[in-house]
Amino acid sequence: xxxxxxxxxxxxxxxxxxxxxxxSREIGEENIFFxxxxxxxxxxxxxxxxxxxxxxxxxxxxxxxxxxxxRDQDGERRLEDPRDFVRIELESALTQGLTI
Numbered sequence: 001x002x003x004x005x006x007x008x009x010x011x012x013x014x015x016x017x018x019x020x021x022x023x024s025r026e027i028g029e030e031n032i033f034f035x036x037x038x039x040x041x042x043x044x045x046x047x048x049x050x051x052x053x054x055x056x057x058x059x060x061x062x063x064x065x066x067x068x069x070x071r072d073q074d075g076e077r078r079l080e081d082p083r084d085f086v087r088i089e090l091e092s093a094l095t096q097g098l099t100i
Contacts, residue, residue: 001027001031001056001057002031002032002033002056002057003027003031003032003033003056003057003058003059003060004032004052004053004056004058004059004089004093004098005020005023005032005033005034006059006060006061006086006089006090006093007061007062007064007086008064008066008070008078008086010064010066010070011064011065011066011067012062012063012064015062015064016062019060020032033052033053033055033056036049036085045085045088046083049085049088049089050088053089053092053093053096054092054096056098058098058100059090059093059100061090061100067086
């Protein structure tokens with residue numbers, strides 16, 4: 001089973017990286033979607049994320065203390081922005097009935 005790790009860099013990158021490393025040893029890094037840095041240049045991020053979620057059977061959502069209240073450069077909550085990567089990931093998982 002493939003695992004998708006969703007997190008906000010601002011508040012839980014260290015913890016998420018540790019979880020990724022441990023999981024990689026157990027199930028192999030090819031079975032884990034961990035970071036948007038691995039998305040190929042020029043592809044539609046939203047579509048790519050949605051497809052990555054589809055390929056996984058489990059999503060780990062790492063929620064740090066500022067996760068829900070993270071703000072963009074204009075002071076708006078990021079979760080309310082339909083282009084926010086974490087929101088896209090969670091919406092895709094919930095729409096597909098993925099175990100979170």
